[in-house]
Amino acid sequence: MPPVHTGAPVTTGASTPSSPAAPEAHAPGRPGYRRMSLALFAAGLATFALLYSTQALLPAISDGFGVTAGQASWTVSAATGALALFVLPLSALSERFGRTRMMTVSMLVAVGVGLLVPFAPNLEWLVVLRAVQGAAIAGIPASAMAYLAEEVKPKALVGAIGLFVAGNSIGGMSGRLVTGWAAQAWGWRGGLLAVGVMALACAVAFLVLLPRARFFRPASLNPRAVGRTVAGHLRDPLLLRLYGIGALFMTVFGAVYTVIGYRLVDEPFSLGQGVIGSIFLIYLVGTVSSAAAGQLVARAGRRGALYLAVTTTALGLLLSLADSLAAILAGLVLITAGFFAGHAVASAAVSRTAASGRAQASALYQSAYYLGSSAGGTLGALAYHSAGWAATVGIALLAVLGVVSITLYGSHAARAERRHERRHGSLAAAR
Numbered sequence: 001m002p003p004v005h006t007g008a009p010v011t012t013g014a015s016t017p018s019s020p021a022a023p024e025a026h027a028p029g030r031p032g033y034r035r036m037s038l039a040l041f042a043a044g045l046a047t048f049a050l051l052y053s054t055q056a057l058l059p060a061i062s063d064g065f066g067v068t069a070g071q072a073s074w075t076v077s078a079a080t081g082a083l084a085l086f087v088l089p090l091s092a093l094s095e096r097f098g099r100t101r102m103m104t105v106s107m108l109v110a111v112g113v114g115l116l117v118p119f120a121p122n123l124e125w126l127v128v129l130r131a132v133q134g135a136a137i138a139g140i141p142a143s144a145m146a147y148l149a150e151e152v153k154p155k156a157l158v159g160a161i162g163l164f165v166a167g168n169s170i171g172g173m174s175g176r177l178v179t180g181w182a183a184q185a186w187g188w189r190g191g192l193l194a195v196g197v198m199a200l201a202c203a204v205a206f207l208v209l210l211p212r213a214r215f216f217r218p219a220s221l222n223p224r225a226v227g228r229t230v231a232g233h234l235r236d237p238l239l240l241r242l243y244g245i246g247a248l249f250m251t252v253f254g255a256v257y258t259v260i261g262y263r264l265v266d267e268p269f270s271l272g273q274g275v276i277g278s279i280f281l282i283y284l285v286g287t288v289s290s291a292a293a294g295q296l297v298a299r300a301g302r303r304g305a306l307y308l309a310v311t312t313t314a315l316g317l318l319l320s321l322a323d324s325l326a327a328i329l330a331g332l333v334l335i336t337a338g339f340f341a342g343h344a345v346a347s348a349a350v351s352r353t354a355a356s357g358r359a360q361a362s363a364l365y366q367s368a369y370y371l372g373s374s375a376g377g378t379l380g381a382l383a384y385h386s387a388g389w390a391a392t393v394g395i396a397l398l399a400v401l402g403v404v405s406i407t408l409y410g411s412h413a414a415r416a417e418r419r420h421e422r423r424h425g426s427l428a429a430a431r
Contacts, residue, residue: 032211036151037160039209040144043103044167046202047140049175050114050133051079053195054126055258055377056176056277059265060188065123069262073381076258077374078127079134084370086138091146091363092226094139099147100213106139107203114196118189138366145362149351151213161348165290165340173283174198180277229357233364237413238353244406245306245346246365247372251399252313253339254373255380256320259392260332262384269325282332286340293344303411305345310403313338317393317400342403343369372399 054061054075062072094102113133120126144164152160175195183191233239257280264271264279296305316334319327347365354361376399383391 033152033156035209036211039206039211040148040160040164041167041170042202042205042209043107043140043144044164045171045174046107046111046199046206047137048168048171049178049195049202050110050171050199051083051137052076052172052257053114053117053175053179053192054079054130056180056261056280057183057188057191057273058258059261059276060183060191060273061123061126064188067123069259069381069385070378071123073258073377074127075123075130076254077377078131079137080254080370080373080377082131082134083138083141084367084374086135087141087366087370088230088360088363090139091143091360094143094146095226095360098213099143099150100210102139102143103147103210104207106136106143107206109136110140111196111199111203114199115193117196118192134370141362141366145347145351145365146358147213149358149362151211154352157348157351161351162290162293162344165293165344165347166287168290170283170287171202172286173280176280176283177277180280181274183277184272184274226360229360230364233354233357233361236353238410239350239361239364241406241410242346242350242353243365243368245403246343246350247368247375248399248402248406249309249313249339249342249346250369250372251376251379252317252335252396254376255383255392255396255399256317256332256335256376258377259380259384259389260328262381263389264325264328268323279329279332282329282336285333286336289337290340290344293341293348296341297345297348302345302349303407306342306403306407309338309342309345310400310407311338313342314397314400317396321390321393 054072058069058072058075061067061075062069065072090102090106110133113129113136117126117129117133120129145161148157148160148164175198178194178198179188179191181191182194260279261276263269264276265273293305296308300308312334316331316336316338318331319334320331322328322331347362347369350361350365351358376395379395380392383395
């Protein structure tokens, strides 16, 4: 297996006979772009397969340990919550030790824990192991976003991030599909073991394919400098809006997909564990919508793309209220398409907005995003346990309303800024 390099500073400028030509950033059609895309696709696949490996199995875990939906949901929320807490410090370490090194170590630890998770003796140990796994996974998303921002040409960035997010959607789908059918044959522990083996294969592909970083420049591990960078990002109004949008979109998604298994295993549907796992094939819709996010932004603009994504999500939520399996599936298609499009647009906007400290900017987005997942999963499960699916949809619609409010405010702020610039431009011309 070839070694994975963390990269080193490069010198730009004209090439000379005694020095090699300066490397060019990756772009579609250039050498290395396909390998990079496939490697990060594998990383995204493993990340989401492991992170949400218990989600499709929650009814079986509830039965196995004799716990409620709210208690079982902590096997998901513990992983996403730990990821949210650790993504920022691990992104700071990636600034010093390299994006590829951080992703490699995180991947190996997450996969190793994933192979232990099936043997948890009780719910408490399962939650603890899932939290450790989430903390390990935290080193992957923000480092991957920063790696892409550094290694890919700006015009190709949205498309490259869209492919990484597409890997997330495939991972979320295949992980739930594998665990569902494996659980039906061998129980929920067998389902978790199967997804751990699948993630191991993805980790091997990632290590073999990932190109060395060519534009990474190590920074010192100065806590004050990191604090100043983080504080600067938190004072940026646009970044704050993007963080809020990511958290609210994920609140919707976490609530819906944490609870949907309970709804479908109950009357009047009474579906088996394997069939419920197969429903996550709908994630393929997210693969398409996230990969197409770049074209959507080019045609409608960032805010226009967000309006379309949030409208699609809201329509899906309303449609899922019907007591019809066909209507529920159609609703999940719309929710998934809207969510992944919105996430791809918002995460790419974060990478483009942050002129420096991109790893910290992406880490803050990931923290907000996965805190939204934890909140959505827990609140959605509690709402379902108290008042049924309509209550879960109510939680999700409140989050959708939050996305609309933030986007409308952003549109108003952008118009006010343009008027201010025109006014000052006119005054300067008059002088």
